[in-house]
Amino acid sequence: MKPRFRISLTVTAAALAALGAAAWGAATPLSGPSSGQPPRRIVSLNLCADQLVLELADREQIAGLTHNAANPEMSAVAARTRGLRILGQSAEEIVAIEPDLIVGLPARRSGVLAALSGHDYPILNLKPAQSYDAIVVQIREVAAALGHPRRGEALIARMNRDLAALHPQPGHPVAAYYQRRGFMTGTGTLIDDLMGRVGLRNLAGQLDKSAISQLSLEELVAARPDYLIVESATDRVTDQGTEMLHHPILAEIPRLSLPQAWTVCGGPAYVEAARSLTRQIAVAGGARAGVR
Numbered sequence: 001m002k003p004r005f006r007i008s009l010t011v012t013a014a015a016l017a018a019l020g021a022a023a024w025g026a027a028t029p030l031s032g033p034s035s036g037q038p039p040r041r042i043v044s045l046n047l048c049a050d051q052l053v054l055e056l057a058d059r060e061q062i063a064g065l066t067h068n069a070a071n072p073e074m075s076a077v078a079a080r081t082r083g084l085r086i087l088g089q090s091a092e093e094i095v096a097i098e099p100d101l102i103v104g105l106p107a108r109r110s111g112v113l114a115a116l117s118g119h120d121y122p123i124l125n126l127k128p129a130q131s132y133d134a135i136v137v138q139i140r141e142v143a144a145a146l147g148h149p150r151r152g153e154a155l156i157a158r159m160n161r162d163l164a165a166l167h168p169q170p171g172h173p174v175a176a177y178y179q180r181r182g183f184m185t186g187t188g189t190l191i192d193d194l195m196g197r198v199g200l201r202n203l204a205g206q207l208d209k210s211a212i213s214q215l216s217l218e219e220l221v222a223a224r225p226d227y228l229i230v231e232s233a234t235d236r237v238t239d240q241g242t243e244m245l246h247h248p249i250l251a252e253i254p255r256l257s258l259p260q261a262w263t264v265c266g267g268p269a270y271v272e273a274a275r276s277l278t279r280q281i282a283v284a285g286g287a288r289a290g291v292r
Contacts, residue, residue: 038147039101039122043087043094044069045112048265049104049126051077052142055268056151059084063097066106073233076261076269091115101145131193132163135266155268162271168199169281173226175256176203178215180234180241186211190266191229198277200227217249225253227284229277232257254284 041063044050050069053062054077064087072078087093091112094102102123106112124145129135136156143152175195177185185191186204189211195202203225204213215223228250234242235257256277262269 039099039145041097041099042101042103042146043097043099044103045094045106046104046126047074048267049142051075051265051267051269052139053103053146054080055155056139056143056148057146058148061146063099064094072261073259074261074264076259076265076267076272078261095119103142103145129266130188130190132197132266132270135270138266159268159271163197163274166198166274166278168197169278169285170199172199172201173281173285174203174206174224175200175227175229176215176220176223176225177229178220178245179231180245182214182216182220182244184209184213184215184220186213190270191263194263194270194273194277195229197274198281200277200281217244217247221249221253227256227281228253229256229258231260231263233260256280256284 038061040061042053042057042061043064044053044062044066047066047068050065053065054069062084064085065081067086067088068074069084070078070081070086075081089112092115094112094116099121102116102121104126105123124142126138126142129138136159139152139156140149143149143155177191177195179185184204185202186209187202192202192205203223204210207215207223209215230245234245237243237246257280258273258276262273262276
């Protein structure tokens with residue numbers, strides 16, 4: 001029987017703010033009555049839930065997604081939202097749908113949370129995931145809640161197969177995931193897990209930095225990482241935050257670029273990010289060998 005979930009205010013905004021590129025992982029189910037039938041009106045209330053619902057649910061089951069679901073800079077599956085309902089900011093809109101499953105809770109929309117607390121909606125909340133193993137757990141739990149456990153297992157099998165085909169970089173070169181205004185992502189994060197997957201060592205770990213810290217340009221250059229990993233949206237200068245990433249002092253450090261949409265949430269896009277990093281490292285490594 002499909003469990004029924006009640007609202008649990010395990011709000012994860014702090015995790016997203018602290019980690020910068022946090023994902024969402026294992027669910028927190030609470031027991032309760034259930035119809036025992038797959039949900040027919042699924043509503044997602046956060047970006048990361050959007051992506052898993054799109055990946056695992058039948059389209060006719062999806063009754064509403066958040067406004068970020070259709071934003072290609074934030075969502076790895078934005079192209080698949082065409083024709084689906086994109087929700088606004090009001091709780092009344094959600095109540096009118098009468099969802100029989102809500103996946104995820106909004107991080108900051110306290111008014112929505114307060115409004116929903118008066119209703120006995122089934123809710124599958126999601127906690128932060130900071131590793132591939134946590135992503136696998138998350139997929140299984142969401143797939144089961146949506147009524148498609150086999151679909152979840154098939155997705156996990158494809159992801160495992162694709163990751164097994166990758167060839168991690170030998171020698172464990174050092175990389176820094178460097179962001180706008182000098183923020184660097186540390187250990188214990190999804191980015192750190194991804195870096196280890198492709199054979200990189202996280203500079204933040206070597207410098208004993210926290211999950212998110214700031215590092216000046218001078219400190220970064222002095223640490224001599226082999227690679228910088230940056231968000232592809234910062235490939236061109238748009239403001240002071242991105243201008244810092246194009247300072248001439250960084251010109252000699254090979255740069256690896258990933259869309260934020262592939263790293264902001266845990267899910268199948270983890271595989272795309274790993275593939276891309278593996279290819280870019282191979283190209284950059286070959287270029288450096290040629291220079292020598």
